[in-house]
Structures are given as structure tokens and as C-alpha cells.
Amino acid sequence: MTKAARARMSLAARLVLALPYGWLILFFLAPFALVLKVSLSSSELGQPPYAPIFNSFDLADIRDKLGALSLDAYAGLVGDSLYLQSYVNSVLIAAAATMIALLVAYPLALAIARSEPNRRPLLLLLAIAPFWTSALVRVYAWIMILKDEGLINHALMGIGLIAEPLHIFATNWAVLIGIVYSYLPFMLLPLYAAIENQDRALAEAAADLGASPTGVFWRITFPLSLPGVLAGALMVFIPAVGEFVIPDLLGGSDTLMIGATLWNDFFANRDWPAASAAAVALLALLVGPLVLYERLQIKAGEEQR
Amino acid sequence: MSAPSESAAPVVRLEGVTKRHGRLTAVDNLSLSLRRGEFFALLGPSGCGKTSLLRLIGGFEAPDSGRIFIDGVDVTETPPHRRPVNMMFQTYALFPHLNVACNIGFGLVQEGMPKAKIKTRVEEMLRFVQLEGLGERRPDQLSGGQKQRVALARALAKRPKLLLLDEPLAALDRRLREETQFELMRLQKTFGVTFLVVTHDQREAMAMAGRIAVMREGRIEQIGTPEQIYETPSSRYVARFVGEINLLDGKVATTTGGRVSVATAAGAVEIACAAAYAPGWPVAVALRPERILVCPSEAAPDAPGLNLLHGVIEEKAYLGEVTLYRIGLSGGLALRAARQNHEPGASAFEPGDKVAAGFTPDAAIILPS
Amino acid sequence: MKRDWTVARLAVLCAGFAFLYGPIVLVVIYSFNGSRLVTVWGGWSTRWYGALFANRQLMASAATSLEAAIASGAIATILGTLAALALDRFGRFRSRGLFAGAIYAPLVLPEVVMGLALLLFFVASGVERGFVTLVVAHATLSLGFVAILVRARLAGFDRSLEEAASDLGAGPATAFMRVTLPLIAPAVATGFLLAVTLSLDDLILASFNTGPGSTTLPMRIYSEVRLGVTPQINAMSTLLIGFVGTSLLLAALIGRSPRGQLEGSAGRGARD
Numbered sequence: 002m003t004k005a006a007r008a009r010m011s012l013a014a015r016l017v018l019a020l021p022y023g024w025l026i027l028f029f030l031a032p033f034a035l036v037l038k039v040s041l042s043s044s045e046l047g048q049p050p051y052a053p054i055f056n057s058f059d060l061a062d063i064r065d066k067l068g069a070l071s072l073d074a075y076a077g078l079v080g081d082s083l084y085l086q087s088y089v090n091s092v093l094i095a096a097a098a099t100m101i102a103l104l105v106a107y108p109l110a111l112a113i114a115r116s117e118p119n120r121r122p123l124l125l126l127l128a129i130a131p132f133w134t135s136a137l138v139r140v141y142a143w144i145m146i147l148k149d150e151g152l153i154n155h156a157l158m159g160i161g162l163i164a165e166p167l168h169i170f171a172t173n174w175a176v177l178i179g180i181v182y183s184y185l186p187f188m189l190l191p192l193y194a195a196i197e198n199q200d201r202a203l204a205e206a207a208a209d210l211g212a213s214p215t216g217v218f219w220r221i222t223f224p225l226s227l228p229g230v231l232a233g234a235l236m237v238f239i240p241a242v243g244e245f246v247i248p249d250l251l252g253g254s255d256t257l258m259i260g261a262t263l264w265n266d267f268f269a270n271r272d273w274p275a276a277s278a279a280a281v282a283l284l285a286l287l288v289g290p291l292v293l294y295e296r297l298q299i300k301a302g303e304e305q306r
Numbered sequence: 307m308s309a310p311s312e313s314a315a316p317v318v319r320l321e322g323v324t325k326r327h328g329r330l331t332a333v334d335n336l337s338l339s340l341r342r343g344e345f346f347a348l349l350g351p352s353g354c355g356k357t358s359l360l361r362l363i364g365g366f367e368a369p370d371s372g373r374i375f376i377d378g379v380d381v382t383e384t385p386p387h388r389r390p391v392n393m394m395f396q397t398y399a400l401f402p403h404l405n406v407a408c409n410i411g412f413g414l415v416q417e418g419m420p421k422a423k424i425k426t427r428v429e430e431m432l433r434f435v436q437l438e439g440l441g442e443r444r445p446d447q448l449s450g451g452q453k454q455r456v457a458l459a460r461a462l463a464k465r466p467k468l469l470l471l472d473e474p475l476a477a478l479d480r481r482l483r484e485e486t487q488f489e490l491m492r493l494q495k496t497f498g499v500t501f502l503v504v505t506h507d508q509r510e511a512m513a514m515a516g517r518i519a520v521m522r523e524g525r526i527e528q529i530g531t532p533e534q535i536y537e538t539p540s541s542r543y544v545a546r547f548v549g550e551i552n553l554l555d556g557k558v559a560t561t562t563g564g565r566v567s568v569a570t571a572a573g574a575v576e577i578a579c580a581a582a583y584a585p586g587w588p589v590a591v592a593l594r595p596e597r598i599l600v601c602p603s604e605a606a607p608d609a610p611g612l613n614l615l616h617g618v619i620e621e622k623a624y625l626g627e628v629t630l631y632r633i634g635l636s637g638g639l640a641l642r643a644a645r646q647n648h649e650p651g652a653s654a655f656e657p658g659d660k661v662a663a664g665f666t667p668d669a670a671i672i673l674p675s
Numbered sequence: 676m677k678r679d680w681t682v683a684r685l686a687v688l689c690a691g692f693a694f695l696y697g698p699i700v701l702v703v704i705y706s707f708n709g710s711r712l713v714t715v716w717g718g719w720s721t722r723w724y725g726a727l728f729a730n731r732q733l734m735a736s737a738a739t740s741l742e743a744a745i746a747s748g749a750i751a752t753i754l755g756t757l758a759a760l761a762l763d764r765f766g767r768f769r770s771r772g773l774f775a776g777a778i779y780a781p782l783v784l785p786e787v788v789m790g791l792a793l794l795l796f797f798v799a800s801g802v803e804r805g806f807v808t809l810v811v812a813h814a815t816l817s818l819g820f821v822a823i824l825v826r827a828r829l830a831g832f833d834r835s836l837e838e839a840a841s842d843l844g845a846g847p848a849t850a851f852m853r854v855t856l857p858l859i860a861p862a863v864a865t866g867f868l869l870a871v872t873l874s875l876d877d878l879i880l881a882s883f884n885t886g887p888g889s890t891t892l893p894m895r896i897y898s899e900v901r902l903g904v905t906p907q908i909n910a911m912s913t914l915l916i917g918f919v920g921t922s923l924l925l926a927a928l929i930g931r932s933p934r935g936q937l938e939g940s941a942g943r944g945a946r947d
């Protein structure tokens with residue numbers, strides 16, 4: 002903004018900007034600095050259960066203390082194979098869930114986008130509505146369904162298809178199902194927007210030039226929907242990596258995900274520096290996808306203008 | 307099939323084709339044949355069903371009844387990708403994720419043509435539409451006129467039997483439109499492909515097409531050469547739609563030896579007409595403005611057989627090459643006359659001047675009322 | 676051939692909606708199960724609803740959740756609307772990227788990270804954790820959702836309307852109150868409903884940031900669910916689903932175009 006323009010900005014306008022900005026700096030950006038700080042502290046019994054290294058912003062002090070920085074928490078992260086495993090596992094599960102969500106959501110998005118125009122809003126509303134119900138309730142529903150003595154096994158054994166209950170509950174499969182189900186709308190919406198925004202004449206032109214329906218899909222519809230695929234994938238992948246509730250409730254004891262590890266470090270072990278280090282590591286993992294996602298969002302926001 | 311009879315057979319034949327959108331009948335029991343290699347225009351006001359007809363031929367819509375033949379083959383049930391016709395879309399429909407060369411080569415890839423051959427063909431098409439060197443550009447880096455030519459090249463690249471063009475010039479500005487008209491005619495001649503152009507602009511249709519079909523509410527009102535359509539429109543609708551025309555309502559007074567005398571509110575006029583009309587029959591005299599001679603009332607020429615209607619200049623518009631007059635006649639009628647300004651005295655009249663509007667019996671035609 | 680596609684489309688729609696709604700429908704049905712066991716149908720009964728309302732602790736948590744949801748929803752709505760206005764109207768100011776980033780990030784950032792960060796912040800600044808910190812945490816989470824909804828609405832909004840208002844003598848504030856606000860009101864209202872829903876739904880931020888006196892409903896449900904499936908939870912879930920269904924219906928009635936608003940609600944602006 003130019004100087005002149007800034008000068009023209011009225012007090013009210015400044016307030017409009019300052020209020021939300023101030024709030025976000027205070028309650029969103031500043032806390033992340035603290036996570037970093039605590040992750041560099043050493044663990045202690047007490048309240049709060051960590052010994053801060055930096056307490057003031059005195060430069061001499063900072064130089065003194067720099068030597069005393071504790072990398073214990075990070076050493077713990079690297080040294081403990083459980084941690085490493087939970088990282089790898091989180092990424093793998095989130096990636097697999099993203100793929101499955103894409104495979105489930107794409108046909109649905111396509112089917113809605115190809116419905117009669119006046120039916121589309123209602124269909125979309127119906128597809129998104131479950132997103133508004135409690136995430137906990139939705140995960141809970143799957144416990145009821147997937148448990149060894151749950152509805153699926155009851156039904157399958159009832160019709161004699163299987164003799165022994167399927168063990169889906171408390172496995173990675175249950176976690177995958179839970180993530181796909183919970184995050185499906187996040188995949189569906191950008192896909193739908195990307196497909197529906199396409200000019201119908203493009204598909205017709207491709208057909209006119211000899212492309213069969215499958216040809217039209219792979220050469221026109223799908224490539225043009227790629228931005229939506231990317232947006233949807235990021236919106237599923239990023240939160241799924243740090244997901245806590247789903248692996249905790251649907252996964253087994255061997256389902257290691259970083260979100261649950263962080264939670265346990267914090268609530269069960271009361272090791273705040275370790276939890277903070279896990280959070281920093283998680284963020285480091287997500288920096289790439291997050292930056293990409295932010296770019297997409299900001300670009301989409303600009304295009305609305 | 308032998309070669310001569312093939313060239314005589316129509317490229318496209320529609321038989322009683324009907325297309326409804328809900329209650330609305332967009333194409334109404336329409337039959338039409340296109341000759342091989344002709345430049346054919348579908349002309350009609352917006353909403354008369356031109357695009358619908360084109361989409362039926364292209365295969366994007368299925369008719370509710372009737373059959374469509376391309377090269378003698380019934381394609382009514384054939385999906386668009388298996389029809390040997392191509393379409394140039396009104397919005398061009400260039401694939402935004404592909405560059406110009408890939409857009410033009412799209413249909414060739416689909417055909418399974420070898421890569422090297424595609425490359426040559428694309429180069430050739432780029433040359434034809436004068437876009438050499440722009441093959442790497444993305445559609446959004448092109449001007450409107452360039453986009454139009456890419457769309458044209460893409461549709462022609464497959465050498466279709468028939469090219470459908472939906473309002474191909476509508477999105478261009480006036481000057482570009484006139485240039486492009488000639489461009490389209492040149493390409494049509496070069497490739498020898500049958501062109502079916504949809505337009506709502508009669509000047510455009512007349513300039514380009516060998517034959518024109520004038521459409522009205524899903525039906526064809528008249529088919530003919532531009533000259534036939536202009537000089538001998540078959541109905542008031544066609545007469546009005548194609549160019550300016552004066553319509554003077556009246557009743558047939560007498561019919562004698564190829565001449566019909568019509569009594570109008572402004573006086574009796576004699577029109578050359580082969581058909582015989584019973585006296586008292588209501589008709590309209592259709593008269594093009596440029597066929598009217600305007601002269602001072604007192605100095606009206608006394609040529610035998612020349613119709614003269616006396617009146618007063620009500621309005622005048624000087625347009626450069628012509629001057630338009632609106633002449634008020636008796637009986638509340640009015641005539642529009644256009645005089646070429648290169649003729650001496652063509653723009654000499656002013657509102658209020660008493661004038662006589664003269665026209666020969668074969669300058670006007672008689673239309674059923 | 677065209678018919679084949681219609682059939683395929685209907686099949687996909689049916690399968691998709693069965694997947695989306697099956698689990699929810701089962702929860703609702705089993706909340707009326709007379710039997711304690713999931714797999715045994717003990718006839719229709721409302722006994723679990725009775726047990727639910729008799730559960731003091733659960734009811735107290737529900738009240739806490741509702742209060743926090745309304746308070747945080749109100750704050751998030753005001754701040755989110757202001758943020759949307761700032762993004763939409765102020766063109767490029769310095770650190771605009773950071774601002775936009777901070778608005779969009781909470782939409783996808785893992786909640787454990789946000790919860791932990793906020794907690795550390797409250798501890799470091801010596802604030803006692805309790806109802807207030809809970810509200811702050813939820814408001815921070817929902818702010819971005821509201822901002823995206825309102826921004827989508829502002830984007831489709833003819834700026835000349837405001838100019839016309841000022842041309843007719845309204846100052847910027849008056850123009851905003853009399854022209855802009857009424858026009859974006861549906862998005863603001865939907866934003867509020869969404870913020871309330873998010874707050875009612877949140878387990879993680881609440882677990883980190885609330886105090887002993889302010890246990891929220893999801894926290895209670897969570898600890899119950901960990902112990903196993905109980906019909907009482909089915910009943911509670913059904914009530915929550917009913918609540919959400921009603922709010923959704925309201926939102927659909929308030930906003931003429933539920934599509935745009937829902938689209939925004941999942942974190943992506945509508946581009947009509």
C-alpha cells in the first residue's frame with residue numbers, strides 16, 4: 002500500500018484490520034513461538050512441568066543461555082524408534098487415506114456435477130451435511146459398525162458369509178475408514194468446484210474431435226480438475242497427519258500416529274518439552290504441504306475478485 | 307458407389323427432425339439436405355433453434371423424432387465422437403490446459419495418427435490460418451481473433467466431411483469480422499469441406515454463403531441463394547428479416563397479363579407478377595428502399611408504367627454512401643427510400659419537401675398477407 | 676448410451692450417500708434400542724434419553740459447551756467478518772500474506788498442534804485455564820471459517836452498491852451498516868452457525884485449554900466412548916445430530932444459496 006493510501010485509511014478502517022490481526026498474532030502466531038521455546042526446554046516435575054531456558058529477551062542473557070539450550074526433547078524424538086515409527090506411520094496412513102478419499106470422492110463429485118443443474122445444490126448440500134455433525138459422533142458410529150461384535154460382523158455372520166468375526170476394529174484399516182469418512186467433504190468440495198466450473202463445451206469439443214467418453218474424461222475433465230484434486234488432497238492430508246481422535250478410538254495399540262503420541266506425551270506422561278518437540282517436528286513435516294495449501298487458498302481468494 | 311453419384315448425394319440429410327426442450331419445440335419437424343462442398347448458412351433471429359439444429363447434427367443432442375444421415379449413413383444414434391463432422395464452438399472451447407499445437411492436434415491424436423504426421427499437419431494448419439510460430443502459446447495468451455482461428459484450425463485438422471460453425475464471427479469486433487468472412491470463404495474453397503454456418507446476421511450470411519436457409523421458430527421458412535432470398539422472399543417474415551423492406555398492405559384490384567394492380571391506402575400500384583390473384587385478395591407489396599426513385603413532386607417523370615406515390619419527406623438520414631428518407635404517404639402509410647449519394651441530387655431533399663416515390667412494376671413483388 | 680451414464684450416475688450417488696449417511700442413520704436407530712447390546716434389538720424405547728437427561732454431569736457439560744459455543748461463535752463471527760472485510764477491501768497491505776496465512780491455516784492445521792500451542796501460551800502468560808481460555812481457543816479456530824464464508828459473499832458483491840450509497844450521501848460507516856451488512860448478513864449468520872457447530876464439536880482444543888470446572892460435552896463423550904459403546908452415547912449423538920440438522924436447515928433458509936456457503940464452510944470459497 003502506498004504512503005498516501007495509508008494516510009487515507011480512516012480510523013475505522015484501521016480498526017477493521019487491527020482487531021482480527023491483533024487477535025491472530027496474540028492467539029495464533031505467538032503461541033507457536035512458545036511451542037518452539039518449550040521444545041527447547043528440559044523436562045521437570047512441577048507446574049508448569051518444564052524449565053524454561055529463555056525468560057527474558059536480554060541479549061546477554063540469551064547469549065549465556067544459548068549454551069544451556071536443551072535438545073533433550075529432540076534427542077528423545079530421534080533416539081526413540083517409536084517416535085520415528087509414528088512419524089512414518091502418520092504420513093503413510095494420511096497418504097493412503099488421501100488416495101482412498103480421492104478415489105471415493107471423485108466419482109461422487111463427478112456424478113453431482115453431471116446432474117441436472119437445478120438438482121446440484123441440493124445434492125451438494127446433502128453430501129456436505131454430515132460434515133456438520135460431530136466428528137466424535139461419526140467416529141463413534143464406526144466403532145459400533147466395525148467392532149468384532151459390531152454390526153458388520155453381526156450381519157455377515159448372520160447371513161453365514163463368515164464364520165469368524167473380521168478384525169477390522171483396532172487396526173490401521175479402521176483408522177483409514179475413519180479418516181476417509183470424516184474428511185470426505187474436504188475432498189469432495191474442491192473436486193466438485195473444479196469439475197462443475199469446467200465449460201461443458203470443452204468436453205463436447207473433445208467428443209466432437211473423436212474422443213470417446215473415457216477419452217474425454219482422461220484428456221479433458223480430469224486434467225482440468227487437477228487444481229481441485231491438489232486442494233482436496235492437501236485439505237485431507239494435512240489434518241490427517243496430525244489426527245488424534247480417529248487413531249485413538251478406531252486404531253489398535255500398534256497404530257502409531259504422531260498426534261496420538263503428542264497427546265500421550267502431554268496428558269499421560271506430562272512431558273511438555275517432548276510434546277512440544279513432537280509438535281515442532283509435526284509442523285516441520287507439514288511445512289511444505291501447508292505452504293502449498295496457503296498459496297492455493299490465497300490464490301483462490303484473489304480469483305474471487 | 308461411383309464417384310459422380312457420390313458427389314451428387316447430399317452430405318447431410320435431415321428427415322423430419324424434431325427436438326423439444328420441455329414444452330418448447332426448438333426444432334420442429336425439419337428436413338434439409340446439404341450439397342457436398344457448399345457453403346451453407348442457417349439464418350434466423352436469436353432463439354429460433356439454429357444452435358439446437360447444429361447440435362443435433364454434431365450429435366450433442368438426440369432428436370425426439372426424425373432421422374439424420376451423413377453421407378447416406380444414418381447417424382441418428384451415433385455419438386459425437388464417431389461422426390465424421392466437426393464443430394467450431396460459439397465460445398471456441400479451446401482446451402485451456404493444452405497449447406495451440408496440442409489443441410489443433412487433439413483430434414488427430416484421437417485418430418491414432420503417427421506423431422510425425424500430426425506435427426506436419428499441425429504446422430500446415432497453423433500456416434493456413436496464419437498463426438505460424440504460435441504453436442507453443444496457451445489459449446489464454448491469444449487475442450480473440452487468434453483464438454477464433456485456432457478453433458477453426460482445430461476443427462478442420464481432421465478434414466471432416468462437414469464443418470459446423472456456430473456464430474463463428476459473433477465474438478469478433480466489426481473490422482475483424484469482415485476480414486474473417488473472406489478468410490472463412492478462402493478456407494472453405496481450399497479444403498472443399500462443406501460448411502454449415504449459423505448466424506443471426508443476414509449480411510454475414512449473404513456475404514459468405516452459396517445457399518441460405520432462413521429459420522423461424524424451429525422451421526425453415528425459405529431456402530435459396532442469397533439473391534433469391536433477397537429478391538424474391540417467400541414470405542413477409544423472410545422479407546423483413548433479410549434486409550430493409552417496405553411492406554404496403556392492399557387488396558388486389560385486377561390481374562391482367564402478368565401484371566397485378568393492387569389498391570393500397572396510398573394509391574393503386576402495378577406489380578409484375580406471374581401468379582394470378584383473384585380480385586379482392588389481401589396482399590402486401592414488398593419494395594426494397596434502394597429500388598425507389600425519389601424526385602420532386604412537380605418534376606415527376608411521366609414514364610409509362612412507372613408507379614408514382616406522392617408524399618412528404620418526414621425524416622432524412624445522411625449515412626455516407628447512402629441517404630435514407632422516410633416519406634409519409636397518404637392513408638397513413640410510409641415508405642423508406644435509400645438513394646446512393648454518388649448519384650447527383652441524391653441527398654438534396656429536406657424534411658417537408660413534397661416528393662414523388664417512383665418504382666417500376668418489376669421493382670416490387672407481391673407477398674401473401 | 677446416454678442412459679448408461681444416467682444409470683452409472685445414479686448408482687454412484689446412491690452408493691456415495693449410503694456411505695455418508697449409513698453410519699449416522701445407524702446411530703440414530705440404535706439410540707432407540709431397548710437393549711443395552713448393540714447387536715441385540717430390544718424393541719423401540721426412549722429409555723436412554725431418560726437416562727441421558729438424568730445424567731447431571733453430562734447435562735452440566737452440555738450447558739458449558741453451549742455457553743462456550745455461543746460466546747466463541749459471537750467473537751469468531753465479529754472477528755472473522757472484519758478479517759474478511761480487511762482481506763477484501765484493503766488491497767495489498769504489508770504482511771497481507773502473513774495475515775491471510777494466519778486466517779486460512781487453522782482450517783487444516785492439526786488441532787493437537789494448535790491446542791498445545793495455545794495452552795503453552797496461556798501457561799506462559801499466567802492465565803488460569805477455564806471457560807475464558809476455552810472460548811478464546813474456539814474463537815481462534817472458527818475465525819478463519821467465518822472469514823472464508825463472508826469473503827466468498829463479499830466477492831460476489833457488486834461494489835458499486837456501496838459507491839451508490841456514498842453517492843447518495845452515506846458515510847463509509849453508514850454505507851456499511853445500511854448496504855453492505857444487510858447484503859452479507861446471510862453469510863455472517865451461516866458463519867455464526869458454523870462457528871457454534873465447530874465449538875460444540877471440538878474435543879482437542881477444549882481438552883488442552885479448559886479448566887477443571889468447565890468440562891465440555893465432547894470431553895465427556897470421549898471419555899465414555901473410550902470405555903465402550905453405550906446406548907446413552909447413541910442418544911446423546913442423536914440429539915447432537917438433530918441439533919445440527921436444525922441449524923443446517925436454518926442456514927439453508929437464511930442463505931438463498933446454501934451451496935456457496937457450504938462450499939466455503941469446508942474451507943474453499945465459492946466461485947459462482
Ligand SMILES: Nc1ncnc2c1ncn2[C@@H]1O[C@H](COP(=O)(O)OP(=O)(O)O)[C@@H](O)[C@H]1O
Pocket residue numbers: 327328330331332350351352353354355356357358359
Ligand atoms: N438445453 C436447453 N434447455 C431448454 N431450452 C433450451 C435448451 N437449449 C435451447 N433451448 C431453447 O430452445 C430455443 C432455441 O435455442 P437455440 O437453438 O439456442 O437458438 P439460437 O441458436 O437460434 O439462438 C430457445 O428458446 C432456447 O431457449
Ligand SMILES: [Mg+2]
Pocket residue numbers: 356357
Ligand atoms: Mg445460438
